[in-house]
Amino acid sequence: xxxxxxxxxxxxxxxxxxxxEDGRDVDADFLIRDLNEWDDYSLEEAVKIKEGHSxxxxxxxxxxxxxxxxxxxxxxxxKGADRAxxxxxxxxxxxxxxxxxxxxxxxxxxxxxxxxxxxxxxxxHAFASTGIATAAFLGWPHAAVVSLLKYTxxxxxAVFRRELEGGLLQEVEIECPAxxxxxxxxxxxxxxxxxxxxQAAAKPIEVISLADVGISAGEVGEAGSHSHVRRMLIPEKxxxxxxxGTPAEQAVRLAGIIREFKGDAV
Amino acid sequence: MSRDEAVTRILFExxxxxxxxxxxxxxxxxxxxxxxxxxxxxxxxxxxAPLSLTGSxxxxxxxxxxxxxxxxxxxxxxxxxxxxxxxxxxxxxxxFAGTSTITLEYDILNPLFGIRFWYGEFYLVFSLVLDIxxxxxxxxxxxxxxxxxxxxxxxLDYARPDRSPGDPDFDRPQYRHEDWAFLWxxxxxxxxxxxxxxxxxxxxxxxxxxxxxxxxxxxxALIAQALQGLGLAExxxxxxxxxxxxxxxxxxxxxxxxxxxxxxxxxVTAAASWMLRDPLAAQRLPRVxxxxxTPGVAKITDFNWKQLLNLDACTKCGRCHEACPARAVGxxxxxxxxxxxxxEFANSTLESGALPAAAELDVHGKSPGQVAMETxxxxxxxxxxxxxxxxxxxHVPIIVEMxxxxxxxxxxxxxxxxxxQTITKTGNSFGESRRKRGAWAKSLPxxxxxxxxxxxxxxxxxxxxxxxxxxxxxxxxxxASLLSEAGVDFGILYDGExxxxxxxxxxxxxxxxxxxxxxxxxxxxxxxxxxxxxxxxHSYNTIRNEYPDFGGKFEIEHYTSFVRRLLEGGKxxxxxxxxxxxxxxxxxxxxxxxxxxxxxxxxxRLLGCEILEMGRCRDNSFCCGAGGGxxxxxxxxxxxxxxxxxIREAAAIPGLExxxxxxxxxxxxxxxxxxxxxxxxxxxxxxxIELIREAIPVQRAQVAVA
Numbered sequence: 001x002x003x004x005x006x007x008x009x010x011x012x013x014x015x016x017x018x019x020x021e022d023g024r025d026v027d028a029d030f031l032i033r034d035l036n037e038w039d040d041y042s043l044e045e046a047v048k049i050k051e052g053h054s055x056x057x058x059x060x061x062x063x064x065x066x067x068x069x070x071x072x073x074x075x076x077x078x079k080g081a082d083r084a085x086x087x088x089x090x091x092x093x094x095x096x097x098x099x100x101x102x103x104x105x106x107x108x109x110x111x112x113x114x115x116x117x118x119x120x121x122x123x124x125h126a127f128a129s130t131g132i133a134t135a136a137f138l139g140w141p142h143a144a145v146v147s148l149l150k151y152t153x154x155x156x157x158a159v160f161r162r163e164l165e166g167g168l169l170q171e172v173e174i175e176c177p178a179x180x181x182x183x184x185x186x187x188x189x190x191x192x193x194x195x196x197x198x199q200a201a202a203k204p205i206e207v208i209s210l211a212d213v214g215i216s217a218g219e220v221g222e223a224g225s226h227s228h229v230r231r232m233l234i235p236e237k238x239x240x241x242x243x244x245g246t247p248a249e250q251a252v253r254l255a256g257i258i259r260e261f262k263g264d265a266v
Numbered sequence: 267m268s269r270d271e272a273v274t275r276i277l278f279e280x281x282x283x284x285x286x287x288x289x290x291x292x293x294x295x296x297x298x299x300x301x302x303x304x305x306x307x308x309x310x311x312x313x314x315a316p317l318s319l320t321g322s323x324x325x326x327x328x329x330x331x332x333x334x335x336x337x338x339x340x341x342x343x344x345x346x347x348x349x350x351x352x353x354x355x356x357x358x359x360x361x362f363a364g365t366s367t368i369t370l371e372y373d374i375l376n377p378l379f380g381i382r383f384w385y386g387e388f389y390l391v392f393s394l395v396l397d398i399x400x401x402x403x404x405x406x407x408x409x410x411x412x413x414x415x416x417x418x419x420x421x422l423d424y425a426r427p428d429r430s431p432g433d434p435d436f437d438r439p440q441y442r443h444e445d446w447a448f449l450w451x452x453x454x455x456x457x458x459x460x461x462x463x464x465x466x467x468x469x470x471x472x473x474x475x476x477x478x479x480x481x482x483x484x485x486x487a488l489i490a491q492a493l494q495g496l497g498l499a500e501x502x503x504x505x506x507x508x509x510x511x512x513x514x515x516x517x518x519x520x521x522x523x524x525x526x527x528x529x530x531x532x533x534v535t536a537a538a539s540w541m542l543r544d545p546l547a548a549q550r551l552p553r554v555x556x557x558x559x560t561p562g563v564a565k566i567t568d569f570n571w572k573q574l575l576n577l578d579a580c581t582k583c584g585r586c587h588e589a590c591p592a593r594a595v596g597x598x599x600x601x602x603x604x605x606x607x608x609x610e611f612a613n614s615t616l617e618s619g620a621l622p623a624a625a626e627l628d629v630h631g632k633s634p635g636q637v638a639m640e641t642x643x644x645x646x647x648x649x650x651x652x653x654x655x656x657x658x659x660x661h662v663p664i665i666v667e668m669x670x671x672x673x674x675x676x677x678x679x680x681x682x683x684x685x686x687q688t689i690t691k692t693g694n695s696f697g698e699s700r701r702k703r704g705a706w707a708k709s710l711p712x713x714x715x716x717x718x719x720x721x722x723x724x725x726x727x728x729x730x731x732x733x734x735x736x737x738x739x740x741x742x743x744x745x746a747s748l749l750s751e752a753g754v755d756f757g758i759l760y761d762g763e764x765x766x767x768x769x770x771x772x773x774x775x776x777x778x779x780x781x782x783x784x785x786x787x788x789x790x791x792x793x794x795x796x797x798x799x800x801x802x803x804h805s806y807n808t809i810r811n812e813y814p815d816f817g818g819k820f821e822i823e824h825y826t827s828f829v830r831r832l833l834e835g836g837k838x839x840x841x842x843x844x845x846x847x848x849x850x851x852x853x854x855x856x857x858x859x860x861x862x863x864x865x866x867x868x869x870x871r872l873l874g875c876e877i878l879e880m881g882r883c884r885d886n887s888f889c890c891g892a893g894g895g896x897x898x899x900x901x902x903x904x905x906x907x908x909x910x911x912x913i914r915e916a917a918a919i920p921g922l923e924x925x926x927x928x929x930x931x932x933x934x935x936x937x938x939x940x941x942x943x944x945x946x947x948x949x950x951x952x953x954x955i956e957l958i959r960e961a962i963p964v965q966r967a968q969v970a971v972a
Contacts (some may be wrong), residue, residue: 032699034691082736191676194690194777195554197562234590 002045003060004113005012006131007039007076009069011126023231035072038119042182044189045149046117047080053153058082064092064103066229077200078259084205085111091210091217096225101133103220103233108138112256114154116179120145128181135179141171142179143170147186151176272475275368275393276466280504289515296519310574310616317570319542330540339540339656343585350409357403358452361459361528364396365518380478390482395414397483399462404456416926421584428598428641435610435634441582451521458514464489465510465710468503485537494507507855532581536657538912539579542572547660549859550811554670554776561776562670563813565627566612573664574616577609579657586651586661591889591908593643599644601651601661604637608664611635621881630671639677642669646908647772647894648854653885666894669774678773678899682840685898686775693764693785695898696734703728704760711749715757721794722757724749727786727809727822729802730765737937738930741953745801745825748958752837756799762789765803766856773895780816783808786817798822801955803862803929804893824856826928827865829958833872840961843874846923849916850877850956851936852887853929866928866954873961875926878919880912888912890935896929909939917945 010033017030043061050057061076062085063069073084087103095103104152108116113236116138118131128144135142146167151158161233162170163183174180210217218224242248278286287797316412317327333339341348362799370385375381414422463486470476471494480487486665498506525531554561563569566581569577584603585594593600611629615622632638642665651661672678678817707714726749732742733782749756767782786809790798798820800806806824813820832838848870856862863884870877882888891908901907911935916925926941928934936951 015701032691052649118365156703189682191673191678191686193674193775194781226959 001053001055002111003049003074003113004108004111004116004152005039005046005059005081006116006118006134007043007061007063007072008119008122009033009063009065009072010122012124013104013165019234021231023083023227023233025232033068033071034113035075036119036122036180037120038123038126038184039072040189041184041186042117042119042180043076043079043081043123044187045182046115047190048187049151049153050080055153057153059070059114060085062107062111063088064088064095064100070234073205073240074200074203075192076199077203077205079190080222084203085208086205087208087210087213089210089220090216091221091223092224095226096227097127098127098133098226099220099224100130102137102224103213103215104130104134104164105137106215107208110213114176114179115151115158115174116140118179118181120183126152131179136176138179140179141174141180143174144181146180146184147183149180149182149186156164195212263266268573271382272385273479274389274779276470276476277368280508283343292516292519296523299523302527305523306532306617307526309579310612311571313567313616313621314571314574315567317574325877326541326543329539329543333540334422334537339468342656343588343654345581346409347413347583350406350413353402353406354410354452355406357399357401357406357456360399361396361403361456364392365387367392370525370635373483383480386848390479390600393479393482394484397485398882400456400459401485404453407449408452408457411439411453414445414449415686419584421588421906422555423584424582426603427593427596427600428638433634435607437607441606445582448529451517451650453516455514455521458510458517459605460485460489462510462514464493465498468493468498469500469507483909493853512705529581532579533655534928535575535578536581537959539576539658542575543658544660546811548647548652548662551666551771551806552663553815558697560671560674562672562674562774562910563629563664563667564671565624566608566615566629567621567627569608569664569667571614572613573660574894575708576659576664577605577612580605580609580659581657583656585654585656588658589650589654591646591650591891591911593672594888595891595906595908595911597644597905598638599719601639601645601665604641604661604665605659607635607637609919629668635670639672642672643678643899645894646854646889646891648889649858649915650854650889653858666774671772671774672777681775682895682899685895686770686773689762689765689770689782690778692847694730694734695765696730698734702761703733703760703763705741706733707746707758710743711747715744715755717757717759717793718762718789719793720757723796724757724828725755725790725793725795725798726758727766727790727798727800727802728758728763729800729805731934732801733763735934737932738933741930741933741955742801744959745955746828746957748832748838748962751830751962754832754837757793757795757954759789759793760793764789766802766808768804768808768812768897769893769897771808772893773898783813783816783818784896787813787816790818790820794940796821799828800893801825801827801928801930803853803859807855824860824862824865824928825953826856826862826869829954830865830869830872833869838958838962842959842963844957844963846875846957847919847921848877848924848926849880849919849922850882850883850926851860851890851912851916851932852884853927853932854887854893857887858885866926869954869958873957875924875957878922880915880919882912882915888915890929890932890939892931892935897935907935907939907942909935910934910943913939913943914944917943922949924957925951926954926957927951 011031012034013026014032018027020027034209042243046059050059059081060083061073061081063073064087066088071088073086078085081234085107087107116134121128132142133143143160145162147163147247148187157173157175158178158220159171159173159182162172164170243253337348337352338352342370346413369831371382371384424441429436463483467480467486480490483805580602582602584602589960590599590601608629614635615627630639640744647662647666656900676683685695689695690696693700694703715722728742732738739800750857764782764785766786767779770782771779798809803824806822809820809822850866867877888911889908890912916922927936933951933953940946940951
């Protein structure tokens, strides 16, 4: 019994960032990296299933990324993942979610898990499509934005709830294996102490190549993608002004602005 | 036998041999029961984790002996109880020593070597001394009874803030019963001792060697004459003496036998606890040994043997209970009850012959003897408990070691989890970019040296709050200006500095602490400077006391002593004396932790301020509530915050103008508390640095420098 959890080391902007010279991304020097918040929840969900089951369940964290993502994988190991896999090849550079989905599907075929969890989206690029693309390549049933899951490891099906617009919930039964993208708040991710993370450094992270999962360089990266980032840009600043002064002065100025907008005589 | 030798203590006189033998049977039984109890206790302590002591054993013994003999620690903040205990202690000590000396002569030296000394003048003087000792003992005991029965100080109430009425261990009446049994037993032993003495005098009134020397036992002699007045004569005296002899003797033997099983054992455990004392117990927390698989304390046997002995040293005096800021505001924590809970737990699990299964040794939880996580997280690690404990119990490391286990399990407030993750990611608790750490310096009219790039005389370790909190940034900028005007050659580490880790360590996140300390030590070692100065007492404490354990040995001082020298040496000159009515709040980490009581007060005096002390000041300063990581955990709604409690104390000072702090966290906590207690407008909270600036206005100071 195995649950595969797809995770990503996301980037957050540091103060005063700069765009890369080719204009297509932020200069890596200005990025602070961390495990994607959604993936924290999907990993926790998998670990909870493992802990609630008497038979051994293997939780495998997988990331398609260069070496720097090892940090995120170690965090997963510290939080209870049994194994960590990292697929990387220079050819993967520039992959869109479809290409990543193709690679993830190839890994899933190799690992043949009973469930594949992914986060609803990544906090940096927010495509919200990697998980679903993976399911499409696998031909597995899938569901997005899962906010509650009832699943016993090894069961043929799982029942879950999804968040719909307007506060509506949908309860769905799904056949396994399936791909579920997990929503924030489904659980409370545990804290991985620094000591646990350090100890996790002793566990190996298995690094695999495209050849290991049987896909060619042409199927991923720019060549295997259907969308391409043209450039990153910072929008023009809108009209905003900071009202300075004591609270009393600020209030007077604010009231003046409101009157101006209402068209009252000042 | 000379007349002199006849003047001696009457022991078994007129006892048939059988009765003497019977007494020895009782005596040896009592000693056997005592020794078995001692064995059980030692076995209990040995079930704790190992600990190797540092420093000379002789010095430890000497320190213990001095403290025990002068009773300094017992008399603090409770002179009456200290005085009464002193009477009991010396009374008991002399009487015990006297009785032991009789045994020494009668049972050992005389039968084996024929040595006798217990007669003549020596006996008479000793007899007088013991009579006076008895008065001291009884006087002390009677005061303690008066205290417990009539004065009833709140700190002797055993009701627990972390339990509710109805819980099996809510107010633990068995402790109360034991207290009274202890007092009564000693009173009865003392009183029957005098009666026995008197009865013996009456019985032997015809013997001049006894009767003529009776005034060497003045209390006994007085009672004897009173008994005679009531009509007691030789025969009646003999009968009374016989009965009382047995009663007094058996009670005393029972007392000895029960020492290891009752609170009486504090005679030994409290002294041992003093000998094992770590003077930096709260200032320098223990490291997690590399070999230890999971950090912290999960089971009672994870405490080291010294900590287990600490638990037994506690005399329930309630001084820590009284001093604890968490307890004062109604949080579910009393340091006393943490110790007593764990003691009860240790006694119920570790005194049996076989060690129970690991699952039964878990000290975390809500069952009797266990400590709840709410209790552990209520602690501010302010050290008030450790500082005042008369028997050197070290509560703070015990609490932090238990928290380490909670952190490992993620059993903490979600906001604290977030903060720890933020610190891991950014190196500061504000979640700001590392690059912004030195941003406060940009608006200054001069450039602050980057100590990573050029050598400086003084390296200023700024700390998180002073770097990122907008209100504190103003103080930080002011301090930079003052340093510059005083011509100090100083620099900062800019983004090379991380959170110092003091509070992270006190939260119990040791791994993160190691990371932060390691990063700061590397950054400091990469810079060239003579000393470190900081405005943050928390950073000050950990760099001063804890970094050396990680290889970082630096000279560091808090700004208050540094500025005091600048003022005294004329580098900074007071231009406009302030003449303000101020009170000074001792920050825990500057005052109690590092004894920095004088420098800030001296600076205030140099500025021309009047200092009106709060009742709780210096070593008894009352924590603002932000310590131990509590600044990252919201206080419960509707409950008084320690800072509010403190501001109310200050508000009672007539005509107070400025509440002076010298810690960035204090500024945040108390400005907030000033508003929430409705005292805004009555007085202001100011950082000492701001007062210095007021006394040395900018333009004129610059002119002075020019």
